[in-house]
Amino acid sequence: MRIVLRRTVNVRWALVQGKVAFAEKRVAEHAVVVWAAERLREGLETRAEQLCDATAQGPLLGLPPVVGRRLARVCEDLGLLHLDKDRIVRLTPEGERVAASAEPRVFVPQLGAWWVFWAEDPLLTQPLLRIEPGKEPSAHKERQARNGERGEARRQFHDLPDTVAALCDERGDHPPLELPAASDGRPVRIVALERKVELLRSQDRLTVELTFEPDATEGLIQLRGRVADRSIDATLPSLRGRDHAHVWRTLLRSKGTEDWWNPSSGKLQVPFNGLRDEARESFHLQMSFRTPELDRLGRFDDTAVDDIPIEPATLGDAQRWFEWLLERRAESTQWPEVFTANAMDLMQFFPGLDVRAPAQSDFTRGLRGSERPRAAYWHLQAPLDLDGGIS
Numbered sequence: 001m002r003i004v005l006r007r008t009v010n011v012r013w014a015l016v017q018g019k020v021a022f023a024e025k026r027v028a029e030h031a032v033v034v035w036a037a038e039r040l041r042e043g044l045e046t047r048a049e050q051l052c053d054a055t056a057q058g059p060l061l062g063l064p065p066v067v068g069r070r071l072a073r074v075c076e077d078l079g080l081l082h083l084d085k086d087r088i089v090r091l092t093p094e095g096e097r098v099a100a101s102a103e104p105r106v107f108v109p110q111l112g113a114w115w116v117f118w119a120e121d122p123l124l125t126q127p128l129l130r131i132e133p134g135k136e137p138s139a140h141k142e143r144q145a146r147n148g149e150r151g152e153a154r155r156q157f158h159d160l161p162d163t164v165a166a167l168c169d170e171r172g173d174h175p176p177l178e179l180p181a182a183s184d185g186r187p188v189r190i191v192a193l194e195r196k197v198e199l200l201r202s203q204d205r206l207t208v209e210l211t212f213e214p215d216a217t218e219g220l221i222q223l224r225g226r227v228a229d230r231s232i233d234a235t236l237p238s239l240r241g242r243d244h245a246h247v248w249r250t251l252l253r254s255k256g257t258e259d260w261w262n263p264s265s266g267k268l269q270v271p272f273n274g275l276r277d278e279a280r281e282s283f284h285l286q287m288s289f290r291t292p293e294l295d296r297l298g299r300f301d302d303t304a305v306d307d308i309p310i311e312p313a314t315l316g317d318a319q320r321w322f323e324w325l326l327e328r329r330a331e332s333t334q335w336p337e338v339f340t341a342n343a344m345d346l347m348q349f350f351p352g353l354d355v356r357a358p359a360q361s362d363f364t365r366g367l368r369g370s371e372r373p374r375a376a377y378w379h380l381q382a383p384l385d386l387d388g389g390i391s
Helices: 026-041 048-052 065-077 094-102 139-147 243-256 277-282 315-330 336-347 360-368 375-386
Strands: 003-010 014-025 081-084 085-093 103-116 128-133 157-159 190-191 196-200 204-212 219-227 230-239 266-269 284-289 302-312
Touching: 003 243, 003 302, 026 065, 026 081, 026 085, 026 103, 048 065, 085 094, 085 336, 094 103, 103 190, 128 190, 190 277, 266 284, 277 284, 277 315, 277 360, 302 315, 315 336, 315 360, 336 360, 360 375
Parallel strands: 266 302
Antiparallel strands: 003 204, 014 103, 014 190, 014 196, 081 085, 103 128, 157 196, 204 219, 219 230, 284 302
């Protein structure tokens, strides 16, 4: 039985001034960092001019030493390494990531105005959804807004939300941000953002969906909806620390039915009288849960879990269930051997329970009742009448 929990997440949108780094193909800088990483690991002298030195197996052979020094300073500006004069003393965490990658990709900062889209939800590993070049209003529109002309609204500035400010990573100490709503799917690094931002109105809504498959040890997270006119259907990193069994017990506890669950059989113990016919036949039912809540993950929308395996709560429930199924089997004339075969077949659905198959005559008499007999009665009675059955 699959458990699916959903809720809606509001998207926030702001125009921000700052510096954002995008991964670009930089073969020369990548070569410098790989070379420096190897020499530092071996404890060798690592000077910028050696990048052009054959004895040091530098990657810039044939170029003057000034090129090596200039490129080393570029790498320092990009946050890849630290220099002491012209000596490379160590790589930054970002430099270590670049050196370990076979792809010559380096994050290059760009200064400007940015449209930033984010959402806050415990299931999101980080709140940033998308970032793209923004556009400041013209000076003419700014003047009109200040003077209240032509219905132009005056711009409102607010403090940068803490959740977005916390994403700034000037030194490249943290892995780049994976954006589920990025236009090109590439990760980014926010270097710095100004503290005052213009909050814009966004009508975008996202649905975050947490799914636990049977026997799963972690939850699958999907993000669906629209951000900045872009349709989103992204798979996020799996939720660990919660498995299907834990979440299922939490749901049952919220409904006060945790004691109904039989962990040894993996079935819900239910009374016969409270079941619908389709559940009695299939031995599965659907259960609804109103705004279920998971610890540290918040509340979710109303949900229902389908295909929950069930079994009788008591021996009395099992006997009534068995006889109900036995009657349902009487869709055609029940010769004694057919009746016996049906009874034996149905007993397998009640393992470990002392369900007793009644004699055909006793079972038929019980169906007669005071009202007009149902079809099953005649299908059971006809063979008995041929053998001089009951009156």
